[in-house]
Amino acid sequence: MNSIHALEVHDLTRTYGEGAGAVTALAGVDLAFAPGTFTAVMGPSGSGKSTFLGCAAGLERPTGGRVLLDGQDVTDWNENDRTRLRRERIGFVFQGFHLMPYLTAEQNVGLPLRLAGRRHDRARIRNLLDRVGLGDRARHLPDALSGGQQQRVAIARALVTDPAVVLADEPTGALDSTTARDVLGLLRDSVDSLGQTVVMVTHDPVAAAYADAVVFLVDGRVAGRMDRPSADAVAGQMAHLDELVGALS
Numbered sequence: 001m002n003s004i005h006a007l008e009v010h011d012l013t014r015t016y017g018e019g020a021g022a023v024t025a026l027a028g029v030d031l032a033f034a035p036g037t038f039t040a041v042m043g044p045s046g047s048g049k050s051t052f053l054g055c056a057a058g059l060e061r062p063t064g065g066r067v068l069l070d071g072q073d074v075t076d077w078n079e080n081d082r083t084r085l086r087r088e089r090i091g092f093v094f095q096g097f098h099l100m101p102y103l104t105a106e107q108n109v110g111l112p113l114r115l116a117g118r119r120h121d122r123a124r125i126r127n128l129l130d131r132v133g134l135g136d137r138a139r140h141l142p143d144a145l146s147g148g149q150q151q152r153v154a155i156a157r158a159l160v161t162d163p164a165v166v167l168a169d170e171p172t173g174a175l176d177s178t179t180a181r182d183v184l185g186l187l188r189d190s191v192d193s194l195g196q197t198v199v200m201v202t203h204d205p206v207a208a209a210y211a212d213a214v215v216f217l218v219d220g221r222v223a224g225r226m227d228r229p230s231a232d233a234v235a236g237q238m239a240h241l242d243e244l245v246g247a248l249s
């Protein structure tokens with residue numbers, strides 16, 4: 001069994017500002033994500049979910065603690081190395097898709113390879129577009145695609161470099177429920193068929209139920225975990241967590 005986690009954070013802290021006005025967004029978070037697992041991160045507004053993703057992605061520097069990607073401590077890497085790490089070892093899926101409007105679906109999927117100085121692997125790109133059900137839309141610009149189709153392009157793009165982890169920030173937040181289910185099914189499939197590791201921030205208990213486990217944050221701390229979540233159980237837990245806000249600090 002592989003004991004190296006795809007992503008680990010140890011005693012992660014992040015404070016914004018100083019003195020009386022300081023805000024503690026993360027107050028000592030320990031989490032580890034095994035390869036080939038799908039985890040949802042949930043919590044009330046302001047609980048630190050985005051800050052956690054930002055630190056995990058190397059977009060933000062933690063105030064304290066460590067971030068390990070594929071077993072490698074990347075906490076103190078300089079800006080250039082972290083940029084390279086983001087391009088090559090992390091896939092991103094955002095609520096707003098973030099596709100390049102003047103590039104075709106195929107070119108968008110291939111962009112991370114280009115940025116990483118790797119060859120335009122057309123067979124791999126086409127294969128991923130087929131996998132997300134867009135084999136016949138490869139030459140379309142994002143404008144000519146529906147929101148759900150754009151998010152499927154974004155998922156193919158996130159997978160193209162075979163990253164250590166895919167970080168998804170509210171990937172279904174801008175989609176209707178039927179389209180959202182398709183997108184979540186694709187993320188699930190990337191875990192089950194490709195062995196991908198996915199960490200997804202969401203507010204939606206239905207989305208969280210696609211994950212293997214849910215981690216709950218409250219006031220910048222891990223406040224619980226639920227394995228094999230159901231939407232109802234997650235919704236119940238979220239209602240309970242709302243009552244805890246402020247009480248744990």
Ligand SMILES: Nc1ncnc2c1ncn2[C@@H]1O[C@H](COP(=O)(O)OP(=O)(O)OP(=O)(O)O)[C@@H](O)[C@H]1O
Pocket residue numbers: 016017023024025043044045046047048049050051052
């Ligand atoms: N750049 C910043 N400057 C100051 N405070 C910040 C900054 N970013 C986040 N915070 C604060 O840190 C805390 C955690 O914010 P964060 O965005 O991580 O929460 P969240 O769980 O993602 O919230 P939401 O669900 O509303 O997106 C909040 O109190 C927020 O106001």
